[in-house]
Amino acid sequence: MTDTVSFGYEDVAPGEKTRRVGDVFRNVAARYDLMNDAMSGGMHRLWKDRFVRRVKPREGEQILDMAGGTGDIAFRMARHGAAITVADINGAMLEVGMERAAKRGIDGLVWTEANAETLQFPDRFFDAYTIAFGIRNVTDIPAALKEAHRVLKRGGRFYCLEFSTTLWPGFADVYDAYSHRLVPKLGKLLANDEDSYRYLIESIRRFPDMETFKGMIGDAGFTQTRVEPVLGGLVAIHSGWKI
Numbered sequence: 001m002t003d004t005v006s007f008g009y010e011d012v013a014p015g016e017k018t019r020r021v022g023d024v025f026r027n028v029a030a031r032y033d034l035m036n037d038a039m040s041g042g043m044h045r046l047w048k049d050r051f052v053r054r055v056k057p058r059e060g061e062q063i064l065d066m067a068g069g070t071g072d073i074a075f076r077m078a079r080h081g082a083a084i085t086v087a088d089i090n091g092a093m094l095e096v097g098m099e100r101a102a103k104r105g106i107d108g109l110v111w112t113e114a115n116a117e118t119l120q121f122p123d124r125f126f127d128a129y130t131i132a133f134g135i136r137n138v139t140d141i142p143a144a145l146k147e148a149h150r151v152l153k154r155g156g157r158f159y160c161l162e163f164s165t166t167l168w169p170g171f172a173d174v175y176d177a178y179s180h181r182l183v184p185k186l187g188k189l190l191a192n193d194e195d196s197y198r199y200l201i202e203s204i205r206r207f208p209d210m211e212t213f214k215g216m217i218g219d220a221g222f223t224q225t226r227v228e229p230v231l232g233g234l235v236a237i238h239s240g241w242k243i
């Protein structure tokens with residue numbers, strides 16, 4: 001890994017990024033779900049539905065939902081009868097997820113703290129690996145992608161849902177103005193935390209574009225890598241296959 005990595009628009013030492021990302025998600029955990037609805041006008045629900053349709057979870061499959069946070073992707077996948085492990089580096093996010101699962105009567109999920117860069121799971125264990133709005137927060141992304149490849153069985157599927165860069169020019173300008181000006185203000189208003197939301201927006205800008213990230217997935221050993229842009233690439237679903 002390089003000497004510095006991006007934390008929003010700042011370049012910081014790798015350890016500092018991990019620590020500060022930890023602070024961000026500890027700070028936002030309690031208000032995370034409310035803020036997702038507020039920031040996206042509820043659209044994150046549609047993106048997550050679409051993502052899970054692409055994953056096609058099946059009964060009897062073992063699926064790792066990495067950076068699973070408060071459980072949105074895991075809850076959707078569990079409906080199809082797959083066995084889901086929700087892993088996240090941040091205990092505060094998992095706590096909120098476990099409370100939500102209990103309220104909804106969803107049981108049988110495994111919740112575990114894990115760093116995507118160094119997983120505790122054995123080789124070739126999972127049928128599918130999902131990561132939604134998580135990878136851009138990981139300090140060493142190539143290490144996380146290699147770990148995803150390691151823990152998947154042969155024939156296993158990798159799916160990533162992440163903000164990217166929309167290729168629709170007019171829309172890009174409007175979105176840029178909205179996200180930089182309004183989202184931190186919304187964060188202040190609804191979660192009393194402007195800085196965390198400024199980081200979340202800046203980290204989207206620093207994330208590699210769709211083709212570059214697709215190449216990184218290939219570099220980790222995946223084949224048949226694909227990208228499906230949503231809203232011109234505002235959000236993207238990347239996938240790959242382990243053979």
Ligand SMILES: C[S@@+](CC[C@H](N)C(=O)[O-])C[C@H]1O[C@@H](n2cnc3c(N)ncnc32)[C@H](O)[C@@H]1O
Pocket residue numbers: 021025066067068069070071072073087088089090093114115116117131132133134135137138139
């Ligand atoms: C924006 S939230 C996404 C949560 C959930 N997947 C969703 O779509 O609502 C990003 C999550 O990534 C987690 N995260 C950040 N770095 C991580 C790492 N190195 N390993 C595992 N999880 C990480 C954070 O703790 C946080 O819960």
